[in-house]
Amino acid sequence: MDMYQENIIDHGQHPHNWGLLEDFDMHAHDDNPLCGDQLEITIKLDVNERVVAVGWQGEGCTISQASASMLGDELLGKTLDEIKALSKDDILELLGIPISMTRIKCALLSLKVVKAAAYGLGEDE
Amino acid sequence: MTLDIQAVRQDFPILHQEVHPGKPLVFLDSAASSQKPRQVIDALEYYYTHSHANVHRGLHVLSEAATDAYEKARDKVQKFINAAHREEIIYTRNTTESMNLIVQSWGRANLSQGDVVILSVMEHHANLVPWQMLAAEKGFTIRYVPLCDDKTLNMDALKAFLREGNVKAVSLTHVSNVMGTVNPLKEIAALAHEAGAITIGDGAQAVPHMKVDVQDLDVDLYAFSGHKMCGPTGIGILYGKQAILDAMPPFMGGGDMISRVTLNGSTWNELPYKFEAGTPAIAEAVGIGAAVDYLSGLGMENIHAHGQELVEYAHDRLAEIPGLTLYNPDAPYRSGVATFTLPEAHAHDIAQILDSEGIAVRAGHHCAMPLHKEHFHIPATTRASFYLYNTTEEVDKLVDGIYKVKKLFNR
Ligand SMILES: Cc1ncc(COP(=O)(O)O)c(C=O)c1O
Numbered sequence: 001m002d003m004y005q006e007n008i009i010d011h012g013q014h015p016h017n018w019g020l021l022e023d024f025d026m027h028a029h030d031d032n033p034l035c036g037d038q039l040e041i042t043i044k045l046d047v048n049e050r051v052v053a054v055g056w057q058g059e060g061c062t063i064s065q066a067s068a069s070m071l072g073d074e075l076l077g078k079t080l081d082e083i084k085a086l087s088k089d090d091i092l093e094l095l096g097i098p099i100s101m102t103r104i105k106c107a108l109l110s111l112k113v114v115k116a117a118a119y120g121l122g123e124d125e
Numbered sequence: 126m127t128l129d130i131q132a133v134r135q136d137f138p139i140l141h142q143e144v145h146p147g148k149p150l151v152f153l154d155s156a157a158s159s160q161k162p163r164q165v166i167d168a169l170e171y172y173y174t175h176s177h178a179n180v181h182r183g184l185h186v187l188s189e190a191a192t193d194a195y196e197k198a199r200d201k202v203q204k205f206i207n208a209a210h211r212e213e214i215i216y217t218r219n220t221t222e223s224m225n226l227i228v229q230s231w232g233r234a235n236l237s238q239g240d241v242v243i244l245s246v247m248e249h250h251a252n253l254v255p256w257q258m259l260a261a262e263k264g265f266t267i268r269y270v271p272l273c274d275d276k277t278l279n280m281d282a283l284k285a286f287l288r289e290g291n292v293k294a295v296s297l298t299h300v301s302n303v304m305g306t307v308n309p310l311k312e313i314a315a316l317a318h319e320a321g322a323i324t325i326g327d328g329a330q331a332v333p334h335m336k337v338d339v340q341d342l343d344v345d346l347y348a349f350s351g352h353k354m355c356g357p358t359g360i361g362i363l364y365g366k367q368a369i370l371d372a373m374p375p376f377m378g379g380g381d382m383i384s385r386v387t388l389n390g391s392t393w394n395e396l397p398y399k400f401e402a403g404t405p406a407i408a409e410a411v412g413i414g415a416a417v418d419y420l421s422g423l424g425m426e427n428i429h430a431h432g433q434e435l436v437e438y439a440h441d442r443l444a445e446i447p448g449l450t451l452y453n454p455d456a457p458y459r460s461g462v463a464t465f466t467l468p469e470a471h472a473h474d475i476a477q478i479l480d481s482e483g484i485a486v487r488a489g490h491h492c493a494m495p496l497h498k499e500h501f502h503i504p505a506t507t508r509a510s511f512y513l514y515n516t517t518e519e520v521d522k523l524v525d526g527i528y529k530v531k532k533l534f535n536r
Binding site: 003004006009013034035036037059060061062063100103106 | 470471472473474477478488489490497498504505533534536
């Protein structure tokens with residue numbers, strides 16, 4: 001099964017950056033209501049607007065959780081502008097597995113939440 | 126007589142393919158939509174190569190042939206569910222449209238503030254959302270019958286709701302598409318009638334699997350889909366007792382459903398045409414007639430017996446798998462599904478890995494979100510559903526596939 005590479009399952013079972021930060025600058029939450037995946041993320045920046053810490057929690061399929069785990073690692077050290085410039089292809093490259101059309105939403109939930117946080121759309125109005 | 130499954134399988138051309146190299150199709154998703162036998166595919170082809178024209182309009186040979194085929198199929202459906210009159214069989218697009226027709230026509234004319242409609246927590250969205258939409262507008266109350274621990278309907282709660290009064294309709298699924306629970310619709314109809322309410326049955330998962338006799342059940346309105354019972358997509362049925370359908374206003378306006386139109390207003394055609402506005406799905410109606418012929422030819426008793434055998438075998442085998450949780454009631458209250466979760470893998474991961482073995486199942490909430498989120502408190506389940514062409518060997522492949530999932534996630 002090409003999609004379930006060892007590193008994907010590892011990230012799914014032992015996610016990096018797990019747990020929300022108490023002290024953060026950016027925050028967002030979103031879900032895929034149709035499949036029940038959900039994700040909440042907190043991000044801490046330094047004075048130069050570089051990411052120094054990421055914390056997230058969520059539940060869902062391996063693809064959605066592994067994608068959040070890997071993207072969290074990727075964010076560390078990036079500037080706000082660099083985060084805003086992240087694209088769908090960056091995530092797919094990060095995952096490095098063939099993602100079928102039906103699973104693309106799972107793979108991209110993490111990006112959606114990170115973008116919402118970066119643009120300050122995460123707080124409940 | 127029992128079914129000759131290998132002969133049945135020969136009737137379904139789609140089953141004989143490899144979906145991945147070396148992986149023959151194991152189709153365990155018939156509750157979502159069944160496959161079609163050659164007999165139904167041929168009926169559609171014959172209709173389009175020999176008989177097609179619009180119905181009820183032309184005076185020419187083809188229009189008569191099309192009308193004849195369209196109406197003969199109605200007679201077949203009438204006989205299949207033992208309706209008293211052919212006028213009681215309304216063609217719709219699917220169960221969902223039948224339910225919307227009921228809610229928008231019967232519901233709009235009969236429900237207002239203070240009235241109660243009884244549904245259950247196991248309903249498919251098709252028997253939830255239309256009622257919620259109308260309730261928001263009309264202000265009537267919806268009560269949801271809960272489940273017992275054994276995943277059957279809580280009949281005591283239903284009776285208590287009925288005793289509270291003002292109940293105008295009890296609308297329930299005959300068979301749950303998630304758990305396969307078979308609800309005692311005949312008993313429920315008797316209780317509802319005693320309380321002065323009508324009974325509406327969602328038969329989408331019942332009609333494909335068991336002999337349904339609407340007169341014996343004594344339901345007032347009943348809905349099902351052609352595509353889940355070997356027929357084409359795009360055709361569904363609304364059954365209704367004549368007196369109730371007669372009293373219901375039309376759902377959609379247009380051609381065919383009128384008797385006279387003036388610039389000041391119109392009068393309605395008689396049943397069943399009052400509810401069949403516009404050019405209908407003629408070929409698909411012919412197709413559901415062919416599906417009914419096919420199922421009747423094999424015998425609904427035999428189809429039911431085969432389904433019960435498979436589901437029992439599947440439950441026994443799945444129950445052996447460490448950690449696996451089943452969401453189905455025990456016999457005899459269950460129909461052709463096995464629905465489960467694993468502690469180590471999400472439903473979508475399970476379905477995806479099974480697919481790589483050629484096994485088609487469904488993962489998610491199966492259009493029953495309240496049952497998952499508000500009753501079981503889980504986001505999703507994986508459902509294997511069985512039909513007349515499935516075998517115990519295919520159940521074995523499912524079990525092997527699930528062990529493969531466990532191995533991947535327990536390294
Ligand atoms: C119990 C039940 N009701 C209603 C429906 C809706 O059927 P359709 O999508 O054909 O309208 C389904 C099918 O998914 C079902 O299983």
